[in-house]
Amino acid sequence: MSESGGPDVTQELRLPWDDDPEELYEHAPCGYLTSLPDGTVVRVNQTFLTWTGYARSDLIGHRRFRDLLTPGDQIYHETHYAPLLVMQGEVHEIALEVVRADGRRVPVLVNSVLERNQGGAPRLIRTMIFNASERRGYEKELLAARHTAEAAERRIRALQRIVADLAAAPSEAEVAEAVVRAPEAAFEATSSSIYLVDAERDQLVAVASTDPTTGNWDDMPRSSARAVAEVARRGDLHVVGDLADAAEHFPDLAETMTRSGRQTVVLLPLTTGPADEQPGITVLGLLAFSFARRRVLTDGELRMIRLLGQQAGQALDRARLYDELGRREERASFLAATTRALEAEHRLLQRSRRLVERVVPEIADWATVRLHVGPAGLREDAGGPAPAEDLLDARIAEATRSVTPVFATGGDRLDCTVLPLTASGKVLGTLSLRMAADRRGAEAERAFLADLADRAGLALENARLYEQERAIARSLQRSLLATDVPAGDPRFALETHYQAAGRDLEVGGDWFDAFLITGRKLAVVVGDVVGRGLEAASTMGQLRSAIRALATSDNGPARLLEGLDRFCQRVESARMATVVYAEIDLDGCELVYACAGHLPPLLHQPAGPAEFLLRGRSGPIGTRAGDRRRTEHRVTLTPGSRLLLYTDGLIERRDRPVDRGFEVLGREFSRLRGAPLKGLAAALADTMVGREHGDDVCLLCLTLGAEERLERTLGADPLQIALLRSDMRAWLLGHGVDTACLNAVLLACSEAVADAIEHGYRDDPFGVVDVSATVTADAVEIRVADHGSWRGPEQARGSGRRLIEESMDEVLFDRGDGTTVTMRRRRGHAR
Missing domain, CATH: 3.30.565.10 (Histidine kinase-like ATPase, C-terminal domain)
Incomplete structure (x- = not known):
């Protein structure tokens, strides 16, 4: 007990035996060395001898401490360790490697103390050595784990960038470019190639590669025995670790690896669908990448590679949907624009020419339209080079006979697709074309071409019907226009001119006529029927016949227009037609005229300026509103007077007032007063409207009597x-x-x-x-x-x-x- 009554701690901690200091030195948990200032070992404990396998006699007096180190550590001892010990008197935890007696190396940590004599000169060096083998192992494991973590982090960052690139890639080609760069960035691969599945052609299409020379980088059938096709059919990741493995399973891949020097090859299907259900996945492509040296992929790397395949597959699926949507919009836009372009033309040949212009080069690099019109038909070509004529003729004959499209097989670069252009089951002609290389073979493209052929056939049929109706109307109009106007009478001379609309639209209802009512009375008339086409031409003929029937020596212009009003009750299409009708007394030189909604006649007598006859006016034929009474007006003429009757196409313009048109007409008619009557009407039409005008023009010019001079x-x-x-x-x-x-x-x-x-x-x-x-x-x-x-x-x-x-x-x-x-x-x- 202690003086205070408590337990004696010192007494309790005292061991029942005393340690031998020599024993503690020899078997200490670390090695001890004592050496002279030059490094010669003079004392060493058993622990160090056990670690290194040396005998005590091998070291004491025979070896210096530096002699026990590796060559590199010997240099370090001379350049750093010894100088530092002399300067500081001690060094601590210096990592060195001691070479054992059997040549193996032992990592150690060294602490040394330099003892000096009373004069300060170095006397001894005492060194304590700790075995660092386990610590070095721990450090290596930690370093390896750190490297693994850093590599995984790099791969994750690389994959994150790739996933971001895939998300931003709107097209299949851009997705392929992003995927083909992924292995080099994420796994330090030497080269990579990507193949995409073309389901309609049942092929794997080589799209992109970072090194196309490393193998057979080309298209192949999905049924091929090559490694790429086989792994794509399996739909799961395959790693070829060496040449023997490749030779056993994929001979073509073994040949490629031998030629390129690649040691490890990874074949990764690009899939979409449930990752854990193999039957539910769809393979959209395959990524093949390789390493120049043998590479053992860890489980983590394999998981990341599979994730890359899934992400790339989803991006491809999305891009294909996007591409398909874009192609559908493009095709719909093309069809709509083509329809509008064809509707802008009204003639059959012009529409066929416009069709070819639309097709080349937007969707095809060559096209021709052959129409079965006339004995020799019509043909329009664009682009080139053209297929062989015998091949083209055979394809056209087949399409015409079967009334179904004949599509190109794709085996010949100059092969073409022939589309029959039909309407109501009748083949009007054919559209032959060679699609651009990136548009061949797709089923959607075939449907698009069929739709194009349907629209083109309907447009061409409408043009054919239009031309047929136009030809009939033109023929009818020519027959109805007065070609038998009186001539050879010295009391008067007539000049007429009819000019169809310059835009080549439907036939209009403008017309003229002149005839003798009696031997001394001449009737002249110009009219305009509402509307265009065959009905207008027919109505014009009926009006002309009605006027001739109503024109008698007793009626006069006003009563004749009243008769036309009654005529409209039976012929509704004549309603709202405009007419200027005049009767000339050839012996008495008197003009009587009436205007039913028509533009006023223009009279130029030998003395004085030209004047418009603005009296005798009333509404168009068949007008139901307003004053229905018809009026007429008389004018005395001088021999040599010229009278001009015309339709509204001569003066009306969208870009100027009608008054301006009257002014120009009056000036031009006066200017031509001294010109010969022959050709005067045509010259006036040329001056007033030219040849490109959207309305018909009809003129009748009368010269009364013989001019005195x-x-x-x-x-x-x-x-x-x-x-x-x-x-x-x-x-x-x-x-x-x-x-x-x-x-x-x-x-x-x-x-x-x-x-x-x-x-x-x-x-x-x-x-x-x-x-x-x-x-x-x-x-x-x-x-x-x-x-x-x-x-x-x-x-x-x-x-x-x-x-x-x-x-x-x-x-x-x-x-x-x-x-x-x-x-x-x-x-x-x-x-």
């Missing part, structure tokens, strides 16, 4: 001479000039005008020739004047001048400012 101004164009001859012939007949005199005057006048154009305006296409003529009781006098530059008097001599002098009784040439030829021929005088 004929005055014409001609352009320096030889074609004008024929018009002048026709106009002058009518004028001379109107004045009763005998035939001999008439022919002589026409010949001489024509030669004089031709000389003026040829010699006076040889370098001036804008020159004009003025012609004037008068008739007296005994003679006809002609004056032809130009303002050109003749090259001397000899130019006027020659065959032309001799004809003039031989034809006329008197001829005078006056050369001043240009040349004037004055000629005179006596009437009733034979030369």
Whole structure:
């Protein structure tokens, strides 16, 4: 007991025996070395000898401590360990490796203390050595675990990036590009290739590879015996660990591995569907990647590889749905645009040409349309190169006979698909085309082509029917337009012109007519029926017949329009037609006219400007609203007056007011007042509307009686001479000039005008020739004047001048400012 009464702790901790210090030294749990300052071992305990397998006599006095270390540690001892010990007097926990007597290495931790004598000089080095074998093992395990964790983390990050790329990839091709890069990033693979399943062609299609030269990287049937196809059929991951394994199961893969030097190959199906139900999965492709060295994949790596296959399969499935949706939208858009493009054309040949233009190059690189129209048919081609003609003819014959599409087999690069263009079970022709390489063979594409053929066939049939109806209407309209207008009467002359719509649309209802009611009364009419097409043309004919039936010497224009109102009660399609009708008393020179909703006639008398006749107006034919009374108006005419009747297509435009149209027409009609009547209506239509106009134009121009004096101004164009001859012939007949005199005057006048154009305006296409003529009781006098530059008097001599002098009784040439030829021929005088 202690003095305080408690237990004596010191007494209780005292052992019943005393330890031997020597025993503690020899068998301590660590090695002890004592060495001289040069490192020579002078003392060592048994523990160290047991670890290293040396005998005490092998070390003491014979070996230095550094001699027991590995070569690398010996260098470290000289450069770091010994200098540090001298400077500090001690070193702690230096990791070294001691070489055992049998040559094996023992990892150790070393602590050393340098003892000095009284003078401070080094005397001894005491070293304590701990065996670090287990610790080194622990460290290696920890380091390996750390490396494994880091590698797994890298793979996870790589897979996360790949999954993000897959999620952002909208198309199958972009998914394939992301997947083929995954093995190198995630597993440090040497190369990789990806194949996608084409279910319709039952093939595996080689899509992308980081090194296509490493194997047979090409398309193959899914039934192939090659490793890629077999693993794709199995639908599960397969790892080929060495060449022997490959030779046993996949000879083609063994050959590839031998040629490329690859040691490990992974074949990963890209699947979609339940991961734990093998029958429920769908293989959409296969990823093959390899390693240049032998690689043993851990369970974690295999799980990540399978996960990659599932993620890639889902991305492919989504991309295929997206691609299919895009293709459907693209096809629907193409079909809609093609339908609109075909509807914009109205002719059969134009529609077939537009069809080919739409097909090439958007969906095909070559196409042709053959229509069974006419004895030789019609054909339109685009793109190239074309298939062999005999192959094309055979395909077309087969498609026409079977009335079903004949699709390309895909074996020949120049093979083509032939689609019959049908309507109501009848083959109108064929569309032959060669699809672009990336669009061949798909079932959806075949359905798309069938739909295209149906739409094209319907469009072409509509065009054919349109042309048929148009031809009938044109023929009917030509037959109904007055082609038998009175002619050869010296009291008047008629000029007519009809111009169909420049856009080549349906036939309209514009028409004209002229006929003699009695021997002294002439009727002229221009009308416009509402609507277009065959019905309008038919109504126009009925109206024309009705007007001729109602036109009598007693009725007059107003009563005739009232009769047309009653006619509309039986012919509803004639309702709202517009008509301008006029009767001319040829002997009394009086005009009586009436307008039923039509544009006003335009009159130009020899004296004064052109004027629109704005009286005698009422509503269109069959008008039920407003004042139904019909009115007419009388105008006294002077011989030589010109009257123009026309339809609204001559003046109406969307881009200008109607008043402006009237103004332009009045100015142009006045400008052409001195022009020959022949061709005047056509020239006026050209000036007013040109050739590209969306409405029909109909004109009738009447010249009343023979002008007292004929005055014409001609352009320096030889074609004008024929018009002048026709106009002058009518004028001379109107004045009763005998035939001999008439022919002589026409010949001489024509030669004089031709000389003026040829010699006076040889370098001036804008020159004009003025012609004037008068008739007296005994003679006809002609004056032809130009303002050109003749090259001397000899130019006027020659065959032309001799004809003039031989034809006329008197001829005078006056050369001043240009040349004037004055000629005179006596009437009733034979030369």
